[in-house]
Amino acid sequence: MTQPQWSPTPEAIDTAKITELTRWFVAHSGLDPAAVGDYGRLQEWSVAQPGAFWAGVAEFLDAGFVDQPTAALTGTGIRDAEWFPGATVNFADRLRLGAPSQPAVIVEYEDGRVESHTYEALRGDVAAFAGYLRSVGVGREDRVVGYLPNSYEGVVAFYATASMGAIWSQTGIDYNAPAAADRLGQLDAKVLVSGTGYVFRGAEFDRSAEATELLALMPTVEHTVSVPTLPGAAGVDGAVSWAEAIAAGGQPDFQPEPVPFAHPLWVLFTSGTTGKPKGIVHGHGGVLLEQLKSLALQSELTAGETFFWYTTPNWMMWNIQVSSLLFGATAVLYVGDPIYPGPEKLWQLVDRHGVNVFGTSPGQILASAAAGIDVPECAELRLISSTGSPLPAAANQWVRSVFGDRVPVNSVSGGTDIVGGFVGGSPITPVWDGEISARTLGVALEVWDDSGRPLIDEEGEMVITQPLPSMPLRFWNDPDGSRYHDAYFSTFDGVWRQGDWATLTSRGTVIMHGRSDATLNRRGIRLGSAEIYAAVEELPDVLDSLVIGIDRTDGGYWMPIFVVPSESWEDGESERRIREAVATRASKQHVPDEVILTPAVPRTRTGKKMEVPIKRILLGADPAAIGSIDSTDQPEALRWFQSFAADHPVN
Structure with a gap:
């Protein structure tokens, strides 16, 4: 073995x-x-x-x-x-665990600015902002929404909202106003907490005009609070400043209100890559138990440790990031591009702040390896976690070459659906490169074929056969539950289908192959795109890649790979190396029909390759009509594929 x-x-x-x-x-x-x-x-x-x-x-x-x-x-x-019928609890209550003088939230900006806030200050600000919300008429289950970068004020606003039984939701301030309104506008919110702008990749983005437009698109908002996230930007006219709101809230004691276990906590939104985003409603108790399990047990986070996961408010990892405060840990927030001016950026942050648990993406690890950077000692680092897409074996190998056996890499896969992980590592499970160590505790995960037969050591649909506390309470604006049913239970009766294609191995590890709705199916053989990416993206010729499979009307099947070339690309020779690598590392069945150069691979704002939207665009769909433009910060890349499709019709 x-x-x-x-x-x-x-x-x-x-x-x-x-x-x-x-x-x-x-x-x-x-x-x-x-x-x-x-x-x-x-x-x-x-x-x-x-x-x-x-x-x-x-x-x-x-x-x-x-x-x-x-x-x-x-x-x-x-x-x-x-x-837990009959139980009452409040998600925010465990903020009490942090020692008064301990840093609760550290915010570092791309330009090097750093701010630190203690637990005493955090609890005081949460109580004060909750007081402000009460003073303007916010009550239980009213909605408070944020249009913010990764900020301290966003953490305060969320915990204040939760502490009084109201419902929080947010988008990142990099969304344009119509895209933000597609999400937040569904909720009929009373209060909008808006930033003024952000810095990314060395440039300043004043979002005052977008915030003003967003407010106009949400007519139920009665009060707006402006957070000065970009010095000098004006924000929304007539808004109350953050400082004024905190002062108006007074100095009440930190006293979260107990609510029923299934009381709604927040609304998270699906990516919207293939249609209007769906609002997923989670409850206080279910999310709390999931975070207790995933952070305290699977990652062994403890009081006094420092937790940093690179994320933005558009991704459910923001919610995991702020959940580290439930343990009396220090949460580090980063505002900016994770690889600007180079991929050493986050490693320097980990070293500077003594981070113990660092969460990142396969792309950031592979970019670090490709650049051959000098990684600082990171003496306090004990665990790296990775999610967003399958983690190639090469990423594990590079981390070991830097840190030896001191720092394992836990690959994790979960979803906004449960605000947690279905599969991941733990302090007592081994790591096999290219695989995920285990099913997480409490998760009845199986892999089934199309007829519902469980599979071992074969690829199939990942399903969950038993309930989990953090499964959604419901979808927003789904009174009869039909949208919720269609999303998870329409394939297998009474069984949750996640939409991921996976292999459950005989030793209990899990291999993720990508979204099942993006599965390649050539001549009746289902192929996982992850195997192709693992082979291709290790080549020095390739910076990024995207493989698509399309059934043609004549009965044929077209499977091109779009490649972002590196400076070492050689016409003809590089294409040969790609075909050879795929045949060797995966199989001859995986070898693409064509290698097509592209300037960029579009990704969602959470870092996932947009395989399904690109497939639909190549078949003639308008990126704006299917919601894809609003789901990426690379709209020009989507337009390139639209232009390509117009010049190269598939059928």
Whole structure:
């Protein structure tokens, strides 16, 4: 059997928080003692006994229930599951755990400015802003929305909103006004918290005009609070300044209001790459338990540690980032381009702030490797996590070449759907390069073929067969639940289909192959795009790539690969190397029909390649009509593909 490329030490396994919890389950819930130190056994039990598992997480990690539940789980399936009926809690309450003088939020800007805010200041600002919201008539389940960069004020506004039982939602300030309104405008919000601009890649972007237009597109907004995120920018005329709002809130005590376990916390939006974004409503209790599990157990985050995940407010990793505050940790926020002026930028930040847990993307790791940068010591770093797309084996290998066995890489895959991970690593699971270590605790994940037959060591649809506390309460504006059903349950009755194509291996690891709606199917053989990217993007000739498969009306199948060439590109020879690498690393079936040079590969604002939208554009769709223009910060790249499609009709 192939040995893992990284393994935890026996001492690390014995002292891990996840092992402590296993011993607790042995003592309190009848778990077999053989499960101690055995992740696979614990994971299997967590799925077989979901009520007992999640009740244990809530008690062992102190979820902070005010009113106790009458049960952990009732209902007979995913759709009618009810978690912790009778319990009351507030997501914001655990902000109490941070020591008063400890930094709670550190914000670093691309231009080098750094600001730091203690837990004492954070709790005071959260209480004050909640006081302001109450003073302007905001009550439970009213909506407060943000149009912001990655800012301290956004963290305060979210926690203040949550603390009083109102509902938070936001978009990044880089969205144009109509795109932001497509999301936030659905919510009939009372209050808009808007920044004034941002800096990215060395340039300043004054967003005052966009914020003003957004306000005009949301007629229900009664009050606007302006946050000076770009010095000198005017913001929205007539808005209350952030400082005025904090002062108006007074100096109340930090007292989050207990709400029912399933009380709505926030609305997150799908990417909108293939249609109008759907609003996903999550609840206080479910999100809290998911973060307790994923951060405290899977990542072993503890009080006093420093947590940094490069993200923007457009991505659910922003929500994970601010959830690190539930543990008394320090959250580091970065505002700017992660690889400007070079890919060493984030590593320098990790070193400078003593980051313990660093979350990033495969692209950032591979860009660092390709550039041959000098990585600082990062002496406090103990874990790197990666998500957004499948992590190639080469990325793990480069990290080991820099840090040795001191810093493992946990590849994680999850979704906005549950604000967490379906699969990932843990302090007690080995790492195999190119694979994800395990199914996360409590996740009943299987891989099925089209007929619903479970598969092992074969590629298929990733499904979830048991409920999870952080599954959506509902979709916004979906009174009969039909949109929610169509999104997850229309393929397999009573079983959640995530829309990812995966392989569950016989040793319990998971290999992600990309979105199943972008699966390549050539001559009846389904192919994963991730295998092609892993082969092609290791070549020095290639900076980025995108592979698409299209069924032609004549019965043929066209599978080109679009390549962003590097400076070392050689006509003819580089194309030969691509075909040879794909045939060798993947299979001859994976070799593309054509290699086409392109100036850029469009990605969503969360870093995912836009395979499905590009496929639709090549088939004649207008990028604006299918919502893709608003879902990327590279609209010119989409227009290139539209022009290409006009000159090279597929059918």
